[in-house]
Amino acid sequence: MLHKLIHKPTRQVFRKLPSYLELRSNTYYFRYRLPIKVAALINKTEIRFSLRTDSLSEAYSRLHQFIPIVNSIKRFSFQKTLKRNDKPALNRLVKQLSESRFDVMQRETSAYSTPFSEPKATLEAINPMMLFSEIHDQLIDYKIKNKGLTDKMRDSYLRYKNLFLLISGDKAVNLITTRDLKNYLAKVAELPRKNIKPYCSMTWEEITQLEIIPDNDKVAAKTPKEHLKWLQGVFAYLIYQLDYKLENPTKAIRMRIKPNRYGSFDDHEVNSILRNAAGADWQYWLPRLAFFTGARRGELVNLQKKNIKYHPDAQRYYLQITNEGNKKLKTDNALRLVPLSEKLVDQGFIKFVDSVADDECFIFGDVSFVTKHITDWFNHNLLKKSEVKVYDETGHKRVFHSTRHTFVTKAIQANILPQLVQELVGHDKSSGLGITARYTHRFSLKELCKVVDVIDY
Known part of the structure; x- marks a missing residue:
């Protein structure tokens, strides 16, 4: 268990008087x-x-x-x-x-x-015996009309609702207790990830009947926290929008989550992975780009031909990580230029880019398809084929995102200025600078080359 549910004893007290x-x-x-x-x-x-x-x-x-x-x-x-x-x-x-x-x-x-x-x-509408499912349907209607609830969030709400009803049943809202919700969250923490086999082809009804789920298959530690946040929203709507006079059963629940810390790869593991990374263009190039640029998966998958450019002053090719065309970046700092390692150029990456038909084309093809398959393929097929263990000797899990950890670790070990590394990978580099950060601007591409040039496996 990567999290712990803490129950605070509650006292019978009147809630603060409403404004009326x-x-x-x-x-x-x-x-x-x-x-x-x-x-x-x-x-x-x-x-x-x-x-x-x-x-x-x-x-x-x-x-x-x-x-x-x-x-x-x-x-x-x-x-x-x-x-x-x-x-x-x-x-x-x-x-x-x-x-x-x-x-x-x-x-x-x-x-x-x-x-x-x-x-x-x-x-x-505010009958105290109203069922949880009915209140939830009202909440969705309210959020769509007044809060601009997106289709994606609506679908998430409905998934949460269906899973809650499957595990806890549909009760009158005034009969739902803190213990009920804690039991539900504990069961959520024991569920498997739905994007891996064999669970991806199973219904939730079938999954909840399974007696044993391997720890490696279980949902991330943050998943129960997301479900708690959803439940808090449901009861906040119930109490503060519909004026139900009941004790909020989510109020006494606290979740302590042990943050995920991914491991990094050793040099011999990286070389084994790169030797076995073959197949489609994305299967060959994405692991190589990830290990030699430290870029995020989504940033690489969304590269278009026009985003690979040549800088005459630095005399280097580079990647332009941009949010143009409705691309979503994790933070404002993710908007950046990333110089390409000469090793990638020597291996033929620029020739591959030149073979792409149009500047607007995504170099790895269908973004949705590649995004959906790259993580599962890397984590379960490529690592196994490369005889690289998912967990390192200190118990840290290695996944596609570990390529980023590996890159940063390599750069820091080479005594590269931390601010250079932070800018290259799209992290905030103002930490500890105080007001001086206001006067600090981006490094030149030539300076950033110092980072990628020390990366060698």
């Missing part, structure tokens, strides 16, 4: 400030009346009657713009909320027996 509950002269009042857009449309800023009690628990009980109407009003404020034809419905809701004080005076505990449909719908 206040205490005046030992009496609790309902006070709701209307959203700015709503207030501007109906020319009314707030609603306030006495709950006719000095008991906080009784105030909560009476306050609960008004939450459906409050939520109906709040939903109007989620719209980007309010239209004039929204005004009648808002006026009805505000009138109904204002007249709710008579329910308090008559001590009626039932909710609203009015002909208006909006509060009734909202009352159903």
